[in-house]
Amino acid sequence: MAEQKIPYKIYLNESEMPTKWYNVRADMKNKPAPLLNPGTHEPMTAEELSAVFCSDLVAQELDNDTAYIEIPEEIRNFYKMYRPSPLVRAYCLEEKLQTPAKIYYKFEGNNTSGSHKLNSSIAQAYYAKKQGLKGVTTETGAGQWGTALSMACSYLGLDCKVYMVKCSYEQKPFRREVMRTYGASVIPSPSMTTQVGQKILAEHPDTTGSLGCAISEAVEVAVTTPGYRYVLGSVLNQVLLHQSVIGLEAKAAMDKYGIKPDIIIGCAGGGSNLGGLISPFMGEKLRGEADYRIIAVEPASCPSFTRGTYAYDFCDTGMICPLAKMYTLGCDFIPSANHAGGLRYHGMSPVLSQLYDDGLMEATSVVQTDVFEAAEYFARCEGILPAPESSHAIRVAIDEAIKCKETGEEKTILFGLTGTGYFDMYAYEKFHDGVMDDYIPSDEELAKYRASLPKMD
């Protein structure tokens, strides 16, 4: 098909939307390591996991074999309210960069949660409802996941309790109001409402919180309140499964126009967006049907892939969750409060960790002011004001496009634009005022947290 025929935005028809999620684990030769019971170091059984998670989600979490899993009709109907999301050809960015590269992005920000998180929140809320639960608890960092979950719960009539990392809670008071609009309760974490919160506050009274700590609080409330379960917006296998809808749509849209990406780029905090975006492409790669260069981009202030250790670690600061084998900085690691937005998690999805360890993808890290510089550049030519998280991917996409300009290569770049930055204007303001810093943890600091990794046999 002739180049000029490719529209600015490719929308699938509703009839072309995926009806099944794709489970990349089915095609992995080396499966992700199992979650372990923190006491016995034995693999967590479905029964043990069911104390924390809904049963259907436990089944999805443990299923390493089924390649395609049906998306229930109710979830597909909810998806239709904000999906398909557009695959956008960044014509204006290409022209501004004067690059021969062809740049595409899958834009997941066209919904009120402001990000891709809704893809998994509606699935997790649906299975909770199906199980007859009263409500769910969760943590949120930058606020997108909490918003997404509150939207899904409000739609289905479930109660929703959100533990929000304190520094985000304070920097983003309006995020709290959005969640409140959808009927959720929002508690800054660490808080005095849980034992683990009380313990952390006693040890670190001035802490600005972390995802690991908020997870501990939300899990504690879920397991001690009848009719509640805990849900998580990233890291878990089930979340990557739900997020595969991003990659499936992106691939279907590209296939429609005969486009094949050379490079696929995504930001990575816990890995939900990146894992979802790359799933079907990685599947082809694993099956030997195609090859792609896949790049995970993480903040230099929280570099789990690029400077972490591939080892079993706790998913939470309070050490009450199962152990996961992942690239991790240690569960006590808390990124600098000066780091804006999300991508603050100490670990990384076990699926992505295994793929990275197997050399099937690359990782790189970028500093904060470079990220915001790319964000502003992108906003001015493509219109969309991106989330700080997403802008990590923009930074590397721009860098790769500039390399193409230097070499004259006409590479096709696909990146995930996970969301919008409308609730991150405080961070943009710091950038505009020149008071944003580029904190990078020292080797000594990282070694200290590494030493706290649990000892395994």
Add this chain to the structure above:
Amino acid sequence: MAEQKIPYKIYLNESEMPTKWYNVRADMKNKPAPLLNPGTHEPMTAEELSAVFCSDLVAQELDNDTAYIEIPEEIRNFYKMYRPSPLVRAYCLEEKLQTPAKIYYKFEGNNTSGSHKLNSSIAQAYYAKKQGLKGVTTETGAGQWGTALSMACSYLGLDCKVYMVKCSYEQKPFRREVMRTYGASVIPSPSMTTQVGQKILAEHPDTTGSLGCAISEAVEVAVTTPGYRYVLGSVLNQVLLHQSVIGLEAKAAMDKYGIKPDIIIGCAGGGSNLGGLISPFMGEKLRGEADYRIIAVEPASCPSFTRGTYAYDFCDTGMICPLAKMYTLGCDFIPSANHAGGLRYHGMSPVLSQLYDDGLMEATSVVQTDVFEAAEYFARCEGILPAPESSHAIRVAIDEAIKCKETGEEKTILFGLTGTGYFDMYAYEKFHDGVMDDYIPSDEELAKYRASLPKMD
């Protein structure tokens, strides 16, 4: 076509997007009254208007005869970055209301300006650039127009100075940062940077500002700075022309599925969204080809249609702009600071005023807490968190759908969802906290402002 075949969202293909704007004035038997020179009370000539506006826009402003005006290719390319906007079938809202009505909304909020304003800002910036100008000045109320203009100017490389109504500037600091991201300067109005601002501040030192006052300041700067012109986001004929793209897309999407609305509803401040949405439908009505019930919804705190006078009045508080014949509350009228968001303008589009006076459309007003109640209800079932402005239309759409439930009529309702409320969480917070009030101006108060209307021969 079978009912169930209608998708949740109807997107036109890029090839189906309008290539011409529709000028409803061409089909009006009674044309809108001309703008008058405030000194001589004679119709403003193109030459006089060219001191304030770009020449191509002056031509569009004065053209009451050409039905279709070509959209320049550069503007169409910019439109492709965020258009076509979806026409959404509100299946979830219908189900929650248990109404036999079929509810559709044209959603203009899927872009960073958060509203439909970008449709006209890119057009006005394009003609300014074409004329070789350095920059433009404008006013903004809730902030959508200023954001839209700063985005368009940044895209085209024009300077952009925005006078922002002081109460919005204070309630929405993050709006300022968005405009700054796009390189605009933002000044709270009234300010000491203009003579008219100094005069207003001397008389009313505690004023929270008004659109009329911000317009005066922006016009003063435009006419006294070489290489600058003034642009306006609403009220003017040219703006309704550009905004016709909303209605043209909505009608094309409905025609594709054989849908014919019975009732068309839009919020009305200066009339840009409503005028754009109804344009092609009103055209059919004027030509006797179809009939539609058309409802303008305004805030009870600023009721220009429902309690104003159809008369010549100044467009601005400083009385330096031309006189326009319109439904007006008097150019000194400033709505209560407790009223959230936009729709704060004292007058109404001359085109819509004439159509309303000719009985071709209805108007109604709603109080603020009823509006936010509808907004929250809508958010919880349709997902999208709506702007306070748009929620005026939601309120009446819900009321009409409830009437259908009572009568059993299967009416088709179309309303304009002009934007999102992500920057209005301060107002939502007041609503949640139960401290939002429903101020309605008294008859005495309105009579006082009415007395200030200019005396005409």
